Amino acid sequence: MSRPRAVAAVLLAALLAAVTTACSDGSAARTAAGGGRPSVTIAASDQLGGAPVYLAQERGLWAAEDIAASVTTQPTGRDALNAVLGGQAQLGVVGDLPAVTAALGGRELRIVADLSRFTDWRLLTRTDRGVTGFAALKGRKVGVPQGTNVEYALSRMLASAGLSAGEVTVVNLAPNQVTPALARGDIDAGVTFPSFYDAARTALGERYAEVAFTGYTARTLLIAGPSADEKTTAAVVRTILRSQRELAADPAGGRRAVLGQSKGALQASYVDAFQPRYAYGASLSPELLAELTQEAAWAKDAQKLPGAADGAVIRGHLDPAPLTAADPAAVTIR
Numbered sequence: 001m002s003r004p005r006a007v008a009a010v011l012l013a014a015l016l017a018a019v020t021t022a023c024s025d026g027s028a029a030r031t032a033a034g035g036g037r038p039s040v041t042i043a044a045s046d047q048l049g050g051a052p053v054y055l056a057q058e059r060g061l062w063a064a065e066d067i068a069a070s071v072t073t074q075p076t077g078r079d080a081l082n083a084v085l086g087g088q089a090q091l092g093v094v095g096d097l098p099a100v101t102a103a104l105g106g107r108e109l110r111i112v113a114d115l116s117r118f119t120d121w122r123l124l125t126r127t128d129r130g131v132t133g134f135a136a137l138k139g140r141k142v143g144v145p146q147g148t149n150v151e152y153a154l155s156r157m158l159a160s161a162g163l164s165a166g167e168v169t170v171v172n173l174a175p176n177q178v179t180p181a182l183a184r185g186d187i188d189a190g191v192t193f194p195s196f197y198d199a200a201r202t203a204l205g206e207r208y209a210e211v212a213f214t215g216y217t218a219r220t221l222l223i224a225g226p227s228a229d230e231k232t233t234a235a236v237v238r239t240i241l242r243s244q245r246e247l248a249a250d251p252a253g254g255r256r257a258v259l260g261q262s263k264g265a266l267q268a269s270y271v272d273a274f275q276p277r278y279a280y281g282a283s284l285s286p287e288l289l290a291e292l293t294q295e296a297a298w299a300k301d302a303q304k305l306p307g308a309a310d311g312a313v314i315r316g317h318l319d320p321a322p323l324t325a326a327d328p329a330a331v332t333i334r
Helices: 003-024 028-033 051-059 061-065 077-085 096-104 149-160 175-184 194-207 230-249 251-262 268-277 286-303 311-315 321-326
Strands: 039-044 068-073 091-095 110-118 121-126 141-144 169-172 208-213 218-224 279-283
Touching (some): 039 051, 039 077, 039 230, 051 061, 051 068, 051 110, 051 230, 051 251, 051 279, 061 230, 068 251, 077 091, 077 096, 077 218, 091 096, 096 149, 096 311, 110 230, 110 321, 121 149, 121 175, 121 194, 141 149, 141 175, 149 208, 149 286, 175 194, 194 208, 218 230, 230 279, 230 321, 251 268
Parallel strands (some): 039 091
Antiparallel strands (some): 091 218, 110 218, 110 279, 121 208
């Protein structure tokens, strides 16, 4: 064999060996990126609901479990879910509705823990629209970011007044578009993420009005996607439990961590006012299953989803193993 061919053969063999090694262990690249430790990417959306995750990132708590974690903040739960299902992240911090719709669609995901619960919803409106209760929404235009748990909150508001979504004109808006649409008069009312409540109050001034609603408990969930391995997921859960304890012992420090990780997306006034309204504590409970099952029935009808909307389907997407290993008392569902 000539020398050029010999060199080419050696290079080809080396290349094939490298490709074979990488393909034989899909986690190799993630491990190398963590400096020898298993690495994991967590796509998060609800920053206050997922406060323990952000606190763990801010304080570097992952190292105690010998994992290298990176947390990316997504605009909505849909975006965080898509990052997980698309393989850009192994774990996700999402609202309940994105997880339910993915389960009904037959997507591969596991609900590992219910991280927090929130009930302080507001219907935003204007004083000149005469919307003083949910019954007054009949025939009105209501802005909402569809596909998020905010849309489900609107459905519960309507149901409390005996109305259905078909009796209002639902306008699909991004979370940050609800306030401008109200200010322009394009909509009569809107429901958006709590982080935009203060912006609406400021923008509308004396015209600002709201109707409070506590009839829906939104849940922030930790989900695992197809590329999440069990060992690393368990390590993440143990870290979150430790972070929960630190959050409970130092709420002010937790608020600072959330603000720092938000990189300007959240205002201190909002974090100070609303974080105490979240109930934290990772769990998997019968109440969670009942809520998700009820939500699945609504989502199947509202979004014409194909899957069966029953408790057995949702239960099949709950994975209690990581939380059971970390804190058996936190898992009460059987």
